[in-house]
Amino acid sequence: MSAPPAAVAISRWNQSIASEADLDGRIEAWRRHFSERELELDGRPLCSVLRPHLLDEERLARQAEVARLLVGALARVRAALDVDEALYRLHLGNLHDWIGHLIALEPRPAGEAPLLRLDASLARTRLHFIEANADTPAGAGHNDAILDFFESTPAYARLAEDFELRPLRLRPGQLEALLGAWREWGGTGSPAICILTRLEDAIRRTSVMQERDFYASRGVDATIAEPGELSFAGGRLRAGDKEVDLVHRVMVTGEFLGGVEGVGPLLDAVRVGAVCLVNPFRSELLGHKAIFALLTDPAHDFGFSAAERRAIREHVPWARPVREGATTDPDGESVDLVEYLRAHRRELVLKPAHGYGGHGVELGWRHDDSGWERAIGVALEADFVAQHRVELQREEYPTLEPGAPGRLFYEDTDPFMFRGEFGGLLTRLAGSEVTNLHADGSVCASVAVSPRG
Numbered sequence: 001m002s003a004p005p006a007a008v009a010i011s012r013w014n015q016s017i018a019s020e021a022d023l024d025g026r027i028e029a030w031r032r033h034f035s036e037r038e039l040e041l042d043g044r045p046l047c048s049v050l051r052p053h054l055l056d057e058e059r060l061a062r063q064a065e066v067a068r069l070l071v072g073a074l075a076r077v078r079a080a081l082d083v084d085e086a087l088y089r090l091h092l093g094n095l096h097d098w099i100g101h102l103i104a105l106e107p108r109p110a111g112e113a114p115l116l117r118l119d120a121s122l123a124r125t126r127l128h129f130i131e132a133n134a135d136t137p138a139g140a141g142h143n144d145a146i147l148d149f150f151e152s153t154p155a156y157a158r159l160a161e162d163f164e165l166r167p168l169r170l171r172p173g174q175l176e177a178l179l180g181a182w183r184e185w186g187g188t189g190s191p192a193i194c195i196l197t198r199l200e201d202a203i204r205r206t207s208v209m210q211e212r213d214f215y216a217s218r219g220v221d222a223t224i225a226e227p228g229e230l231s232f233a234g235g236r237l238r239a240g241d242k243e244v245d246l247v248h249r250v251m252v253t254g255e256f257l258g259g260v261e262g263v264g265p266l267l268d269a270v271r272v273g274a275v276c277l278v279n280p281f282r283s284e285l286l287g288h289k290a291i292f293a294l295l296t297d298p299a300h301d302f303g304f305s306a307a308e309r310r311a312i313r314e315h316v317p318w319a320r321p322v323r324e325g326a327t328t329d330p331d332g333e334s335v336d337l338v339e340y341l342r343a344h345r346r347e348l349v350l351k352p353a354h355g356y357g358g359h360g361v362e363l364g365w366r367h368d369d370s371g372w373e374r375a376i377g378v379a380l381e382a383d384f385v386a387q388h389r390v391e392l393q394r395e396e397y398p399t400l401e402p403g404a405p406g407r408l409f410y411e412d413t414d415p416f417m418f419r420g421e422f423g424g425l426l427t428r429l430a431g432s433e434v435t436n437l438h439a440d441g442s443v444c445a446s447v448a449v450s451p452r453g
Helices: 005-018 023-036 057-083 085-103 140-151 154-159 171-185 202-217 253-257 264-271 289-294 306-315 337-343 369-381
Strands: 053-056 115-123 126-133 163-167 193-196 222-225 230-233 236-239 242-244 246-249 276-278 319-321 326-328 334-336 348-352 384-388 394-398 406-418 421-430 446-451
Touching: 005 053, 005 154, 005 394, 005 446, 023 140, 053 057, 053 406, 057 085, 057 115, 057 126, 057 289, 057 306, 057 406, 057 421, 057 446, 085 253, 085 289, 115 171, 126 289, 126 306, 140 163, 140 171, 140 202, 140 421, 154 163, 171 202, 171 246, 171 276, 171 406, 171 421, 193 202, 193 236, 193 242, 202 222, 230 264, 236 264, 289 319, 289 384, 326 337, 334 337, 337 369, 348 369, 369 384, 421 446
Parallel strands: 053 446, 193 222, 193 246, 246 276
Antiparallel strands: 115 126, 115 406, 163 446, 230 236, 236 242, 319 384, 326 334, 348 384, 394 406, 406 421
């Protein structure tokens, strides 16, 4: 059997980099490229590798279909919780108590998570989906800027002689999702978009600048603003002296509850339906990890289709909200959940049900028994889910260091879903099993590969 196209392409790309004339000089220039465009994190390039994530078109199509099925299944769970008050309070009650007043602000929310990202990792040749970010999935600007970089390299041009290469850009789909949400909300014409963020965060700043410039290139009026620049008067929200129709918030819901000054005008505008907010605050509920955990719980019938059940069975690891009582284990056997957690420490992860960025995640195999017992105690007192460990694979990439030495990375290949449809991948690399860009993580970018002709 011949090697898959992506495997051949990866080998050729690596050889091309290794044979580059004056490689170290090139690497120095490439590092300047990132620095001059502020594509840096903590003084290092945001992308620390010298190869995009290359994958076969056939594999990409399978991943996209599974992602679409899982988003549909999540929507079924979310809808079931909406009509079953007891189930809603059991699984989403803590989150609702935290952000419920924000949800109540929205007289006509702009859809249900028009922008959504599924976080996934490759294990044993199969992609495992472990959670959903439906609050404020970000990174489209970084992804496309890194693709621009890779497309400018000699290695890309050489590879394109023998392969069809399709860069998986995110900004076009994101813009279409924003405009689609605007129309669904009831807007007409082309909206004036405000990208709301906190500019002291360099990661957010550089990504939204890329997105704003892309929107402008497509003839869409867009501006970047911080909360303190907003005002609301005469039924119109303004960013500075500019009237705003649609706010794309690149701020997580928690920031609106954590004392950030200046958000009042936006909340006032949302309350009276004077502005379209994407994502609406209610999207946070869809990204709650308890909803993801319920995908694998046979105790509830959510009306999944046969294809959705198969996608869940093959691509979603067993997970349960952490609480006292009986449940079923991965084999369908009845167990006491807490006793199961104690007995299977090396196979389990505990994570906050509505956290992000890897904060608060406990990996059982990194604890001893006493440390794990303490972690279980914390989880029982808070709002956590337990999830089975996914044995991750690592892939070697040439790095943006003198000599381009190879290094093994864990890969997160996270599908962006724009209004329920697959829109591309955000690929992140890390030396540890929990991706943290501020530790040793790196943003990469994905290119689909097929044989030419």
